[in-house]
C-alpha cells in the first residue's frame with residue numbers, strides 16, 4: 001500500500017516539476033476531447049482543450065498546446081518550459097520552441113557541396129535540398145520555387161533525412177505545371193524545370209541568387225502520353241488481379257501514332273481509313289509478375305457490345321473484319337492494337353469494347369494465333385467511343401450495318417470528330 005502512495009506521489013511531483021499547464025482551458029480527457037492534427041478540441045468541437053494523455057496529441061507537436069506552452073513528451077503535458085517538439089534534426093538547434101539551423105557542421109562547405117537530389121517517380125519529380133546547408137551558404141530556403149513564382153510551385157513539405165533537415169518539392173509531370181518544359185526525342189520524353197533560390201537578406205550580400213535546372217526523362221509510353229495532353233479520349237474501368245483478388249485501374253485510349261505518344265483529343269478531326277492505335281494499360285500492377293491480355297475487341301454503332309457487328313480482336317489475335325494488327329499483347333502491362341478507322345453507315349459513332357484480363361506472365365499470357373483460342377475467363381470490359389460528324393457523300397446504297405473501311409471509303413468518305421466522353 002505504501003508503495004502505491006509513493007508512486008502516485010512521484011508522478012504528481014513529476015507533473016508539478018514539469019510546469020504542466022494548469023490554467024482555465026479544460027484537460028482533453030475531462031471533456032471527451034482530443035487533437036486532430038494540430039488543434040485540440042472538446043467533444044463539442046467548440047471549446048479548446050489541453051492534452052493530458054499520450055493518445056491526445058499523437059503528433060507530439062507544440063502545436064497541440066496553448067500559446068506559450070510546449071509539448072513535453074516525457075511528462076505528457078503542455079509545459080511552460082521551452083522545448084522543441086517534434087525534436088530538431090542534428091543540423092538544427094532549438095530556439096524559443098522553434099527549430100532553427102545550426103550551421104556549425106557545414107563550416108568550410110561551398111556551393112559545390114550543394115547537390116539537390118532529384119528522384120524521377122512515375123507520377124512526380126521529387127527535388128530535395130538541405131535546408132541548413134542552404135542557410136549556411138547564405139540562401140533563404142523560404143524563397144525556393146520552381147519555374148514561376150506562383151502558389152503551388154514551392155516546397156510542399158520537409159523531413160529529417162539521415163538526421164538532416166531536408167525541404168522537398170514535388171513537381172508534377174504535366175505541361176501546365178509551374179513552367180515545366182517538355183521535350184522529346186524518338187525514345188524518351190524529358191521534363192525540365194528550374195529551381196530558383198533567393199539570398200538571405202543581410203547588409204552585405206556575397207552570393208548571387210541560385211538557379212538549379214533539373215530534368216527527368218521517361219520512356220515515351222502510353223501512360224506518360226496520357227498525362228501530358230489535355231482531354232484525351234479515354235475509357236477506364238477496374239480489373240481484378242489474376243486470382244480474382246485486388247483491383248487495378250484499366251485505361252484504354254486511342255492514339256494517332258504507333259509510338260503511342262499522341263492520344264486523340266476532343267478537337268481532332270480524322271478521316272476514315274486513318275490508323276487508330278488502341279492502347280490499353282493497367283497501373284499499379286507488378287509488371288514482373290503480370291501482363292495485360294486483350295482477349296476480344298468489338299466495334300458497334302450503339303453503346304452496347306451485344307451483337308456488335310465488327311470484331312477487331314478475337315482470342316487475343318487480329319480478326320479479319322477490318323485491317324488490324326495486334327502489336328503487343330500479353331507481354332507487358334500495356335497492350336497495343338492498330339486498326340483502320342471505318343464508319344457504320346447507320347450511326348455517327350463507333351463504340352469500341354475490349355474484353356481484357358490480367359495474366360500470369362509465366363503462364364497463360366501468350367497464345368498462338370493459329371490455334372483455336374480457349375475460353376477466356378475473368379475478363380473485364382473497357383470501352384471508348386469515337387463519334388464522327390458525317391460530311392461525305394450520302395448517296396451510298398450500302399445497307400449493311402458495317403463493312404471494312406476499304407469498301408466503305410470509296411462511297412462513304414467522311415471525317416471523324418473524336419470527342420471526350
Ligand SMILES: *[C@@H]1O[C@H](CO)[C@@H](O)[C@H](O)[C@H]1NC(C)=O
Pocket residue numbers: 016019020022023
Ligand atoms: C499553476 O502552477 C504554477 C507553478 O507551476 C503555480 O505558481 C500557480 O499557482 C498554479 N496555478 C493554479 C491555478 O493552480
Ligand SMILES: *[C@@H]1O[C@H](CO)[C@@H](O)[C@H](O)[C@H]1NC(C)=O
Pocket residue numbers: 092093094102103104105
Ligand atoms: C551546433 O552544432 C554543433 C555541432 O554540429 C554543436 O557542437 C553545438 O553545440 C550546436 N550548437 C547549439 C546551440 O546547439
Ligand SMILES: *[C@@H]1O[C@H](CO)[C@@H](O)[C@H](O)[C@H]1NC(C)=O
Pocket residue numbers: 105107108
Ligand atoms: C575549415 O577549414 C579550416 C582551415 O582550412 C580548418 O582548420 C578547419 O578544421 C575546417 N573545419 C571543418 C569543419 O572542416
Ligand SMILES: *[C@@H]1O[C@H](CO)[C@@H](O)[C@H](O)[C@H]1NC(C)=O
Pocket residue numbers: 184185186257259261
Ligand atoms: C517527338 O515525338 C514526336 C512524336 O513521336 C516525333 O514526331 C518527334 O520527331 C519527336 N521529336 C524529336 C526531336 O525526335
Ligand SMILES: *[C@@H]1O[C@H](CO)[C@@H](O)[C@H](O)[C@H]1NC(C)=O
Pocket residue numbers: 196210211
Ligand atoms: C535565374 O533565373 C532568373 C529568373 O528566371 C533569371 O532572371 C536569371 O537571369 C537567372 N540567372 C542565371 C544566372 O541564369
Ligand SMILES: *[C@@H]1O[C@H](CO)[C@@H](O)[C@H](O)[C@H]1NC(C)=O
Pocket residue numbers: 219
Ligand atoms: C525504357 O525503354 C528501354 C528501351 O526500350 C528499356 O530498356 C527500359 O527498361 C525502359 N525503362 C522503363 C522505366 O520502362
Ligand SMILES: *[C@@H]1O[C@H](CO)[C@@H](O)[C@H](O)[C@H]1NC(C)=O
Pocket residue numbers: 122123172173223224226227283
Ligand atoms: C496522371 O497524373 C496523375 C497526377 O497528376 C496521377 O494520379 C495519375 O496516376 C497519372 N496517370 C497515369 C496513367 O500515369
Ligand SMILES: *[C@@H]1O[C@H](CO)[C@@H](O)[C@H](O)[C@H]1NC(C)=O
Pocket residue numbers: 241243245
Ligand atoms: C493472388 O496471387 C498473388 C500472386 O500470385 C498472391 O500474392 C496472392 O496471395 C494471391 N491472393 C489470393 C487471395 O490467392
Ligand SMILES: *[C@@H]1O[C@H](CO)[C@@H](O)[C@H](O)[C@H]1NC(C)=O
Pocket residue numbers: 303385421
Ligand atoms: C454508354 O452506356 C453506359 C451505361 O450503359 C454509360 O455509362 C456511358 O456513358 C455510355 N457512353 C456513351 C458514350 O454514351
